[in-house]
Amino acid sequence: MTQNHGTEPPFTGRLLHNKRDGVYHCLICDAPLFHSQTKYDSGCGWPSFYEPVSEESIRYIKDLSHGMQRIEIRCGNCDAHLGHVFPDGPQPTGERYCVNSASLRFTDGENGEEING
Template identity: 50%
Template sequence: MKPRELKGKMKNLLLLSVAIINVACNDYAAEETVHKFEIMKTEEEWKKQLTSEQYQITRKKGTERAFSGKYVDNHQRGVYHCVCCNNELFSSNTKFESGTGWPSFWSPLSDSNVLVTLDKSEGMTRDEVLCKKCGAHLGHVFDDGPEPTGKRYCINATSLVFVKK
């Protein structure tokens, strides 16, 4: 093998190794740079805008206690918006009783309003749901929901604002 060919193969191997390490380490900073959010604020700006609980959940990827959120038992008609940027996320038409303790939806209002990304935190592998406009952590989506999608978008009520129809 010629030195130039060896150099090319070594470069490809190095790039593959870096990609594997990023996935293994769950490099969220690298994932977020792939998607440019329309609304970008500093941590201090988010802290001024949000309550401490909203900040912890939406900006630091926290989770509220099961059955503690104000929308778990909400049965009114309307639309759930992002608490950070007011992006329309979920309709009450797709909300269902999952029994998990968090508001659950079988579909977002529009796929263009949410971003689903890989989450390997807490020793688990899950699909994280983010607001596509501002990057707020909303919750996770699972494959154990009702038809027609079979999905369960398990969303923190703290990350939502409900607008009644």
């Protein structure tokens, strides 16, 4: 998924319905990507966030594959494919970072438990 720019089937990801407080990291390099406070249910079938932890945590790539014009998002540290960002998210950013669960590792903020997507 992270290396071949794949997409997991919608509504199948292990972290889609995770509601615990914590941080979502890159599965490959463990760089922090998203805080749980920015996660929301977009109804698209993949974990969705409205903001990354920092500008440096995400790399943006123009994606013209499959006859569409999209913006691919990659880990800013190791360049692993994460998903895509769309301009239809909630405020305050108006963006929807649509991320493959299989690209993420979640670390629980209370007990430190880690869950691979």
